[in-house]
Amino acid sequence: MSSYTIPIGPVHVVLEEPIYFKxxxxxxxxxxxxxxxxHSHRGIEFLAMQRNFYQNLTLTERVCSLCSNNHPFTYCMAIEKLAGIEIPVRAEYLRTIADEIKRISSHLFNIGILPHIIGFDSLFMHAMELRETMQDLKESVFGNRMNLSVNTIGGVRYDISDEQAKYILTTLDNLKKPLAELTGIFKSNASIRRRTEGVGVLSEDKAVEYGVVGPVARASGVGYDVRVDNPYAAYDKLKVNVATQKNGDSLSRLLVRLEEVAESINILEQCLKELPDGPTCLDIMPDIPAGEAIAKSEAPRGELIYYARTNGTPIPERLKWRVPTYMNWGALSVMLTGSKIADIPVVVGSVDPCISCTER
Known part of the structure; x- marks a missing residue:
């Protein structure tokens, strides 16, 4: 049988961002x-060392669009840990609320992209219609559809009134039935299953070997979730169920994200019903001493880690992050080996890679 090389990228119709696959x-x-x-290196870590701690809140939120909330969120936790800052309990809940709203929107985007890749555009539009509900919710509560700008060192920049809480709960309740219908289609539709079931398989052993994270790991049976294993914000006060699958294929990664959307709705309902009274932020801008710290969170794509080192000045000496895609795209060599050429965009899309945030 003849052997040959296919170049894909760095600019290609299959890819949302520039990367070269040989x-x-x-x-x-x-x-x-x-x-x-x-191909999309922006030098953003270097830029972070030219700006003060509060200017970096804006910069880190622009590292990635679909995980945008987690970057300043995790950055704030690293700085707060370094400085010994304890944020108000209400702020912990509000951070969790913003995080889960963003997670639902991000997952629904990837859930919609996969049927679009295989040509099932009516299902793509159905998923994006649900996502648009969350986009409207974000704009109503936070004033923006993508970058929420809710986190600051010492708490959050927003609050939720009783009226807004009722609006969020109503929106989430209205999302449940169409989400269940969407899940039923993905589980039963012959076209979806034919293109995703058994395609791009990553076994549990290989998932552990490559250190993959997020839905990619959980679809292979690795039940690691930072929200449960290393809780932060208000997650230690909430019941969080970790969604896992065993088959490790493209369909399993899709089903994990669908289950996580349903679980995020459950988490948000808990937060809104248990939301305590009190301040949302410190009433001062705290001084940041010299030191170093690491913080991590569960971004929509998986474990996000921030490292911060300071020297007592208003500008960080070093700021570095490790994004989930960095771990996940290494396993593409396993997922794609044995796949057909037509399955390449399906497998790559099922990983939900973000190239820009990986290259920094």
Whole structure:
């Protein structure tokens, strides 16, 4: 059988962002993969060392669009840990609320992209219609549809009135039935199953070996979730169920995200019903002493880690982050090996990679 190389990227219709895939193919079957990144490097970590702690709140939120809330959220936790700052309890709940609203919207985007890749555009529009409900909710509560700008060192910049809480609960309640219908379609539709079931398999052993995180890991049976295993914000006060699947294929990764949307609704209902009274932020801008700290959170794509080092000045000496895609895209060599050429965009899309935040 003839062997040849297929170049995909750095600019290609299959890819949302610039990255270069060099695929080794025998006939119609992929037998090897080489990834060449670096096409969207922005030097954003260097920029963070030119700005003060509060200016970096705006900068870190622009690292990634679909995980935008988690970057300043985790950054704030690292700085607060370093400075020994305890935020108000109400702020912990409000951070959790913003995080889960953003998670639902991000997951629904990826859930919609997969049927779009395989040509099932009516299902794509159905998923995006649900996502638009969350986009409207974000704009109503936070004033923006993408970057929420809710986090600050010492708490949050927003609060929720009783009227807004009722509006969020009503919106979430209205989301449950169409979400269940959408889940039923993904589980039963022959076209979806034919293109995703058994495609891009990552076994549990390989998931552990490559250190994948987020829905990619949980779809392979690795039940690691930062919200449960290393709780932060208000997660230690809430009941959080970890969604897992066993098959490790593209369908399993899709189903994990659908289950996580339903679980995020459950978490938000808990937060809004238990939301305590009190301040939402410190009433001073605290001084940040010299030191170093690490913080992590469960972004929509998986574990996000921030490292901060300070020297007593208003500008961080070093700021570094490790995003979930960095761990997940290494396992594409396993997922794509043995797949057909037509399945390449399905497998890549099921990982939900973010190139820009990975390259920093």
């Amino acid at each position: 695929l080794q193919v025998e006939g119609e079957t992929v037998v090897g993969l080489e990834i060449n990144a670096g």
